[in-house]
Amino acid sequence: MSSVHFLCPRCGARLARESGEPARACERCGNPNTVVAPPADSIIASCAACGNDQLYFQKDFNRTTGVALVILGSIFVPWTYGLSLLGVTILDYVVWRLVKNVIVCYRCQAVHRGYPPNPALKPFDLVTHDRHVYGAAPPGAEEGHE
């Protein structure tokens, strides 16, 4: 099932719409929005929540889970002569290969899950991210150049 997860622009609640569902107002504050999840076979070229075309993809994988696995592996090292660590590394790799990519909007952080990969998109890029979060230049940066 394809879905879009986005934040309500008014109250910040995390909302989810599955493809085929009609648009509806925010469940928490009632703020209307027109966000619908595109059909499951769509190539996502712009954000379903805000229309922005600056998107990136990332693994739909909770890094905390990976870190927890490594810690767990380290605890058992004295009893397994390090084999647990190897096991965790393999497990981490397998999980990494199995999880699918999600497409995320740089501007509003909406997550598009369950869509075919868009070859035009690139992995997360910090420079692009900073440009969206902080703007092109901080206020006042253009002053004092004369």
Ligand SMILES: [Zn+2]
């Ligand atoms: Zn809301």
Ligand SMILES: [Zn+2]
């Ligand atoms: Zn967006």
